[in-house]
Amino acid sequence: MKIVKYPTQSEWAALLARPAMDTTSLFGTVQGVLNDIRSRGDEAVKEYELKFDKVELTSLQVTADEIAEAETMVSSELKSAILTAMKNIETFHASQRFEGKLVVTMNGVTCWQKAVAIEKVGLYVPGGTAPLFSTVLMLAVPARIAGCSEIVLCTPPNREGKIHPAILFAAKSAGVSKVFKIGGIQAIGSMAYGTESVPKTYKIFGPGNQYVTAAKQLVSLKDVAIDMPAGPSEVQVIADATANPAFVASDFLSQAEHGADSQSILVTCDESVVEPVLAEIEAQLSVLPRRELAEKSLNHSKIIVVKDWDEVVRLTNQYAPEHLIIETENYRELSGQIINAGSVFMGHYTPESAGDYASGTNHTLPTNGYATAYSGVNLDSFIKKITFQEITAEGLKQLGPVIETMAAAELLDAHKNAVTVRLKTL
Template structure:
């Protein structure tokens, strides 16, 4: 990891740059596949499944027998952990249920909002080097609480045409309606255009660069998506009282996601940086995904800053997906953070807790999108419809103002719609 000491503010944007890759040819290839799926439907999806998933299937639907069989392969210990995580995720997301309030804005004029679930949602769950059964819980549970009628899940099968057993078990306990053995661009295309399954209205979930490109392309005119996203990232803020071993573990937990991940430490303690470097080397040596983590560390920074205000400012500039604050005054610092996906406070709150079981959602904005986007929450699965009811008294009280505004915008039919009622 690169150590940067006391950088000037004019250099922050350069220092905080995420790893970039030339994706122009990737987008062209993905777009061609999506157009083909849109035009040829199931036939095209089958061909791409054979080409990319390396498996030929006569039926892409996961049967109830397959779900039951998969459950037998999941250990009792993992089942118990999944159920505990499910309970916490449910509890936290149920707390987000919207309460409708009717507001009389003017005597005789009443306005309110009604929450309606998105009827059909599609969940994409990676199943390659890291089968993300935890993401099933993070997406399907709030979808179920919101009241989505159709929850469809796609995940790539292995060479034997099977989805990872833990993914199927998590899908069952979380309330997924239908599961399909499809991965990659072809899965996104199938959900967006309705091949093998009903066309969904919104697609959720992480994936590789091809999957993310496909999500962004279909979102231009065919279907909504949860958020734009890039590689995973974490920033740690720490002081001289923090535990170097904890910090190193937190940085490596994100670095092992992939070569394009990025991790950052911001501190005012030069001694802490040296101790963290030593701990990273020590823990990296025994990490199974060492090679992947090492590539991510080459994109990463240990930044020494002058004071707390610089730390706060550089953090809000970076807008990290995950932010861990391991300082004595972590609550005071946290109050000044305005750009972050999810924040983890204190020495005993690892980012892994949010990834799995504390209850918050781990589907978060990356690549600086935390400046404008929230992570996935209950609102992600609903839409809010506004209602208004105006009585005779209400139109008399409000009508003249509407007439004046419409006339000054030279929209005389708008004015007339009010004038006729006032004359009634």
């Protein structure tokens, strides 16, 4: 891990660089798979499942019997935890419901918006090194609350053709319509184009590896919308002398164990924080089951010491972290100055894992600096807003001449005439 003390502002950009992830080099391979799925449907998907996931499938959809069997395999303790998390996620996302109102912009001219759910959404839940049933909740619960009529979920099966029972239990509990045993590029292609088994969806959500990311980028060019650009997961921790080094180290490592390309950064203006945190990281790392993975992540993680709180804030807003944890005495003051972050965790007793699982906020967040322009997944992600307007005869008398003048100035005579013919009848 790199320790950098008092870098100049000109050094910040290089210092805050993420682990390189250039998916464009994969586009040729990924596009070939997508084209094959578009033309051959289920047959191609099954072939790629055999090639990539090493499983031969006769049917792609998870059956009701399989879902029922999975429910018996999940412990009551885990079921209770999943349902508690789901309730909190429901509460938080339900509070985001849009309330449209009629707006009279001038006498006789009324405008308004109506929120309408995206009818068909596709959710991708990676298999990989961990069964991410929490991602099922984060995507399916707001989709259900929004009113999406079809919620399709794809996730890779194991080599026996089975989905992890907790994923299936979470999917049933959260309101997923159909679950398919499909991973990687073929999952994205199936939901983008539709196959004999998989419905075509209008927007695809969910994280994944670099091949999934490349596939989402390609299908989003013209076939389907996606939630946001994605990259490796990341956390930034801000700490001062009041922070517990064990807490800071645990936050560092909880991010590092996501994957070898994850990144953790500690920023402080108090040098006394550094050594105790390093010692705790080493101590906790030594007993982690996923130590090897975390160690790779720590190779491009950093501890940065800056001059003062002003530099802490400016560096943070430049980095625009996916997760930001503020473990300082003045955390409320600092949080008020943050303008670029996916999700902020305030105070000494708010670990990132709370948001990852059960506090109610969403863990599908912008990475790779996209927090400068993107929000994390929320209820609005599953909604489109349609605008309406109604103009009375009196309203057109007032507004019509304005429209005519503007249309004529843009040399769009038919636009002008659409008003003129109406005004003549009045």
